[in-house]
Amino acid sequence: MQDRYRPLKTRYSESPVLVIDTEADPHEILDAAHQRLRAASDLLETLYCLCFKQADLKDIPHIVNALYLLTQDGCELLEVARQRTEL
Numbered sequence: 683m684q685d686r687y688r689p690l691k692t693r694y695s696e697s698p699v700l701v702i703d704t705e706a707d708p709h710e711i712l713d714a715a716h717q718r719l720r721a722a723s724d725l726l727e728t729l730y731c732l733c734f735k736q737a738d739l740k741d742i743p744h745i746v747n748a749l750y751l752l753t754q755d756g757c758e759l760l761e762v763a764r765q766r767t768e769l
Contacts, residue, residue, distance in 0.1 A: 688762065694752050702759060706767040715759035722752035 686705050689698030702711070725748065 688758070690755055690758060692751050700755075702762050704762050704766070708763045710761050711763040711766065715756045715763060716720045718756035718759065722749050722756065725749060725752070 686703065687698075687701040688704055690700045690702065693699065725745070729745065
């Protein structure tokens with residue numbers, strides 16, 4: 683069971699809550715990765731277009747954390763999909 687469900691590296695506790703089902707359809711895994719990476723890309727594009735003079739300094743760690751979670755999870759999903767397609 684531990685080999686099938688890979689815990690995400692972005693967890694903050696000892697026991698994983700969010701996992702990747704490594705036996706899921708590779709297309710579904712790729713879709714999940716695409717969704718997260720697209721969301722991160724869209725957020726970055728929005729930030730690129732905004733004026734940071736209007737931003738509050740406390741928002742920066744929130745934005746960085748969101749981008750980290752989205753890109754890290756997306757990359758892990760891509761890795762699982764890549765491994766599945768090599769079988």
